[in-house]
Amino acid sequence: MSNYSDEADKLKSHLLELERKHRELHELIETRYNSVSATDEVRRMKTMKLYLKDEIHRVNAQLIQIGLQ
Numbered sequence: 338m339s340n341y342s343d344e345a346d347k348l349k350s351h352l353l354e355l356e357r358k359h360r361e362l363h364e365l366i367e368t369r370y371n372s373v374s375a376t377d378e379v380r381r382m383k384t385m386k387l388y389l390k391d392e393i394h395r396v397n398a399q400l401i402q403i404g405l406q
Contacts, residue, residue: 345405352396359389 366382 345400345403348396348400349405352393352400355389355393355396359386359393362386362389 362382362385366379366386369376369379369382
């Protein structure tokens with residue numbers, strides 16, 4: 338019996354959470370960046386945003402590989 342459905346559901350849920358975090362971080366960066374000069378905090382948030390974007394692409398690639406995206 339295949340566990341593709343369970344794996345796909347887990348990946349899709351993970352993907353939605355990554356996209357939500359990425360979107361929230363983007364909005365936070367915009368707010369902070371527009372109100373103060375670029376600080377270490379904003380740089381760290383931008384790094385985390387890039388990490389989330391990479392993770393989103395990785396999970397999407399896994400979903401495509403198992404034929405569910």
